[in-house]
Amino acid sequence: MTGITQKDVDTAVEEGGYGGEAFPTVFLDDVPNLTLQERDQVRRFITLVDTFYERKVKLIIRAGADAPDIFTFETMDKATAVQDEIFAWDRTVSRLIEMQSEDYLKAQAQEVPVEEYWAMFDLARISDDDIERIWLRYDDDGSKELDRKEFRKLAEDIIHATGGDRNISESVVEEIFQEVDTNQNGLVDMEEFRTFAQKIGVKKLAAL
Ligand SMILES: [Ca+2]
Numbered sequence: 001m002t003g004i005t006q007k008d009v010d011t012a013v014e015e016g017g018y019g020g021e022a023f024p025t026v027f028l029d030d031v032p033n034l035t036l037q038e039r040d041q042v043r044r045f046i047t048l049v050d051t052f053y054e055r056k057v058k059l060i061i062r063a064g065a066d067a068p069d070i071f072t073f074e075t076m077d078k079a080t081a082v083q084d085e086i087f088a089w090d091r092t093v094s095r096l097i098e099m100q101s102e103d104y105l106k107a108q109a110q111e112v113p114v115e116e117y118w119a120m121f122d123l124a125r126i127s128d129d130d131i132e133r134i135w136l137r138y139d140d141d142g143s144k145e146l147d148r149k150e151f152r153k154l155a156e157d158i159i160h161a162t163g164g165d166r167n168i169s170e171s172v173v174e175e176i177f178q179e180v181d182t183n184q185n186g187l188v189d190m191e192e193f194r195t196f197a198q199k200i201g202v203k204k205l206a207a208l
C-alpha cells in the first residue's frame, strides 16, 4: 500500500464491525508517514481512527512511525492554524494511544453480549489467546487472577451462554472453583484455568 486510499478506509470500516462480529479487529498495514501534502490521506486516517474508537474496534497498525509522528507538520502550520487536520490530529493521537491500553481492550471485550461472546470460543478447545480474551472480560480488577466473585460470573455466563440455568447454587460454584484452583490459594490464575480447560474441559460447566 502506498498510501491511505478511500477504498482502504471503506474496506477497513467494513471489517470493523458493521457485520456484528464479536471481536472486530482491523489490521492496517504500511501506514505511510504523512504531511500536509497528503491532506486527503490525513483526513481519511483521522476519520478511520474516530470510527473505530467509537465502535471499540481493535485496530492494529503497522506504521513507519509511532502514533504521534505518523502525521508531521511545521510548527508554523500549527501557528497559522488554517488546517483542521492539525487540530484534529492531537485527538487522534490520544485516541490511538488509548486504543492500545488494557482498559480499552477490556471495554471492548465486555461490550459484547454474553451469548455472542461465548459463541466465539470452541469450548472443547480453549487456546491461550482465548484465555487472554476471557481474562479481559472477567478479570474485573486486572489482577490477572480470578477471585470467587469473578469466577462465579464466568461460570454463570458459560452456563447461560450454553443454554443452561444461570442460577447455579453457591455450593456448585464452590465445587468447581476448588477443582480449578489447584494450588488452593483462593484465586484462579491463567495457568490453572488452562489446565482445567484442557484436562476437564470448560464443557463440564456447560453440562451443569
Ligand atoms: Ca481479578
Ligand SMILES: [Ca+2]
Residues within 6 Å of the ligand: 181, 182, 183, 184, 185, 186, 187, 188, 189, 192
Ligand atoms: Ca490458584
